[in-house]
Amino acid sequence: MTDVTVSRFDSPNVVRDGLRTVDYLSDDSIAGVVFLADRLGKPILVEGPAGTGKTQLAKSVAELTGARLIRLQCYEGLDESKALYEWNYKKQLLRIQAQRVGESAGEWSDIEEDIFSEDFLLTRPLLEAIRAEEPVVLLIDEVDRVEVETEALLLEILSDYQVSIPELGTVAAKQIPLVFLTSNNTRELSEALKRRCLFLHIDYPDIEREKEIVLTKVAGITESLAEQIVRIVRSIRSLELKKAPSVSETLDWARTLLLLGIDHVDAESAKETLHVLLKYQSDIEKAAKDLSSANGPTR
Amino acid sequence: MADDVTALPSGFDGGMLETLAGFVTELRRAGIPVSLTENLDAMEALRHVPIEDRSAFKYALAATMVKNNAHWKAFETVFEVYFSFRGSHYRLKEDETDDGGIESMLDELTGTREGEGGSGEGLSAEELAEMLYRALMDGNDALLRALARAAVTRYAGMEPGRPVGGTYYLYRTLRQLDLEGLLERMMGEAESKVPDQQLTELEERLAREEYQARLDALRREVESEIRRRLVADRGAEAVARAVRKPLPEDIDFMHASRDELVSLRKAIAPLTRKLAVRLARKRRHGRKGPLDFRSTVRHSLSTGGVPADPQFRYPRPSKPEIMVIADISGSVAAFARFTLQMVYAISSQFSRVRSFVFIDGIDEVTDYFKSTEDIAHAIHRINTEADVIWVDGHSDYGHALETYWERWGKEISGKTTVLLLGDARNNYHASQSWVVAEMAKKARHVYWLNPEPKSYWDTGDSIVGQYAAHCDGAYECRNLKQLERFVEQLG
Numbered sequence: 102m103t104d105v106t107v108s109r110f111d112s113p114n115v116v117r118d119g120l121r122t123v124d125y126l127s128d129d130s131i132a133g134v135v136f137l138a139d140r141l142g143k144p145i146l147v148e149g150p151a152g153t154g155k156t157q158l159a160k161s162v163a164e165l166t167g168a169r170l171i172r173l174q175c176y177e178g179l180d181e182s183k184a185l186y187e188w189n190y191k192k193q194l195l196r197i198q199a200q201r202v203g204e205s206a207g208e209w210s211d212i213e214e215d216i217f218s219e220d221f222l223l224t225r226p227l228l229e230a231i232r233a234e235e236p237v238v239l240l241i242d243e244v245d246r247v248e249v250e251t252e253a254l255l256l257e258i259l260s261d262y263q264v265s266i267p268e269l270g271t272v273a274a275k276q277i278p279l280v281f282l283t284s285n286n287t288r289e290l291s292e293a294l295k296r297r298c299l300f301l302h303i304d305y306p307d308i309e310r311e312k313e314i315v316l317t318k319v320a321g322i323t324e325s326l327a328e329q330i331v332r333i334v335r336s337i338r339s340l341e342l343k344k345a346p347s348v349s350e351t352l353d354w355a356r357t358l359l360l361l362g363i364d365h366v367d368a369e370s371a372k373e374t375l376h377v378l379l380k381y382q383s384d385i386e387k388a389a390k391d392l393s394s395a396n397g398p399t400r
Numbered sequence: 401m402a403d404d405v406t407a408l409p410s411g412f413d414g415g416m417l418e419t420l421a422g423f424v425t426e427l428r429r430a431g432i433p434v435s436l437t438e439n440l441d442a443m444e445a446l447r448h449v450p451i452e453d454r455s456a457f458k459y460a461l462a463a464t465m466v467k468n469n470a471h472w473k474a475f476e477t478v479f480e481v482y483f484s485f486r487g488s489h490y491r492l493k494e495d496e497t498d499d500g501g502i503e504s505m506l507d508e509l510t511g512t513r514e515g516e517g518g519s520g521e522g523l524s525a526e527e528l529a530e531m532l533y534r535a536l537m538d539g540n541d542a543l544l545r546a547l548a549r550a551a552v553t554r555y556a557g558m559e560p561g562r563p564v565g566g567t568y569y570l571y572r573t574l575r576q577l578d579l580e581g582l583l584e585r586m587m588g589e590a591e592s593k594v595p596d597q598q599l600t601e602l603e604e605r606l607a608r609e610e611y612q613a614r615l616d617a618l619r620r621e622v623e624s625e626i627r628r629r630l631v632a633d634r635g636a637e638a639v640a641r642a643v644r645k646p647l648p649e650d651i652d653f654m655h656a657s658r659d660e661l662v663s664l665r666k667a668i669a670p671l672t673r674k675l676a677v678r679l680a681r682k683r684r685h686g687r688k689g690p691l692d693f694r695s696t697v698r699h700s701l702s703t704g705g706v707p708a709d710p711q712f713r714y715p716r717p718s719k720p721e722i723m724v725i726a727d728i729s730g731s732v733a734a735f736a737r738f739t740l741q742m743v744y745a746i747s748s749q750f751s752r753v754r755s756f757v758f759i760d761g762i763d764e765v766t767d768y769f770k771s772t773e774d775i776a777h778a779i780h781r782i783n784t785e786a787d788v789i790w791v792d793g794h795s796d797y798g799h800a801l802e803t804y805w806e807r808w809g810k811e812i813s814g815k816t817t818v819l820l821l822g823d824a825r826n827n828y829h830a831s832q833s834w835v836v837a838e839m840a841k842k843a844r845h846v847y848w849l850n851p852e853p854k855s856y857w858d859t860g861d862s863i864v865g866q867y868a869a870h871c872d873g874a875y876e877c878r879n880l881k882q883l884e885r886f887v888e889q890l891g
Binding site: 383 | 448
């Protein structure tokens, strides 16, 4: 099965530059891990604070490689029939009834074989990714939302790229998809799952990278404003907040300032627009109070 | 993946393999669980990265072996020790050519000081300081690194074979560099650059933070430079042992350094969030409640009066009311803080949380937590406003408990769980352990949490045994791991 692997990238730098062409600014660790995942044929478990571009990474890689993105959104109560496959009961029933009308034309074993064939199978995201003929990127989003028991559903597909269906046998992958699992770290994932994956932690970007992101994503922003914005955001992130501003919130804030025609952020204009950056009243109050003192974050 | 899997990566020799084996052993000693498969994965991964690309090499190892972000820092330290650059630059003995190496590198980087490199003395102290200042001001990382090296050569006074930990050298070097002074000077220059010579408060703050970040980078450079030289002198294993630090969840509350406290505070937030999610799920997915007779009879109407479909009551396990009584005297303050933070973070699991703090007097601080959502603010108010000093500000458990019993004892009910936090080092005052006995009679549970290792209990002036005799349990809570385990069974 592994012999069909085609390396998509030549080196980490190729990944990095490629992602840049689709407007995703990566860093050494992101590019390195994506490169390795491709070479080793292993899934990537992406962890990190909300809004740092975990899901976007999978989308961008799909765009870069020209692959179809198949997404499985996880939630509490997700089960086999929603994640892997399901038998199409109604169609099976119809098939059986049609047989009756035709009056004992065939043996029961024929029907049985017939109704458990692929015609009656409803594929769900995981199976679909395995069966796809064309290259795909499989995104299993927010895997920490499913229960520990449900995680086991993923293990077979993650390590062997195959799905076992009792009635049909094993469906093996035609090609090895790139798999991304994202987690917001609301619970500890099982050892078995972690062991099968490469681990990638995406944190808030450093100041140069965030500035670059702002410059790329917000059209018409000046370099000095971008610089100021990311510095203030870094300053706010160093406070102890309930929810630190994410990259997407930085971008929202940059757009807001641009719309308001502010080209130089001072303490006043920062305070007035803080609600774009922070989502809790207590956080806003704290940041507002803190920004007006010169001595840096109160530690 | 068509070729031979057992082949070594190019550029690998026996020495490299040995280093890797040592590296993995050290990771495990530092507490990072690296399984056999992960180790093999790492080897496999290394076949694909160019060995001369150090950052790719590092991320290959990290992605395959470190599966928890809290362990990243520990990984990085071990990595630095085992895979630092090695070469003649890092020998400790005085060496003419060695010094020349750094000199010529500096020359290259700055383009000044022509033709002087390698001649004996080299940079004077003032020149070094000046270049460092410029490098910091311009944010020139390469120059900064070279200067950090020069500074270590000049100031650290490292001698081969001396069994001193790196911190001593770090201290010596940084003292000479005078980081505080540098920061002030940089701020001064930043100020003189703006038109009216006066930065607004926000600008000043941002500039200060930027320069502080650069100084931190310098400090890290110096640190890793010293580490490299130590490794060159004494070997990776010895240095790894010396610099090994506990993982955040294993840090001892009572002996945490300032840096460790910071990483503890960072670690506690995700931990409590996970805990809250876990507890909420446990509550929702608990077993069914008792049979609901009335509802069962009603449902039986549709089956002709046969109760074929038994109905159960929705389970409503009563939420306990928590009373936390915490010693906040110096030695155990950090412990009290983290416990309070954790209890309040999962307060939705309790019908009510009340908190009391004491040293030798006792005061209720529940309102501090009610008025703000910010735990740090509440802790600050506790430290400044709470009336906890009765006579001399040395822990007096006996008096504090007695006062508690007089003022709030009546409010303990059968639904209350009482948590007593402290090391029970009573400074030889009377224990008044009858209060705990009375509490235990009225309350649902009484637990004692002690941040001291169990082997220290009841030594010296510790009288935890006298109190524990009346409690439902006394637990050692020295680190986040133990604290989390206890709080989970509480919810």
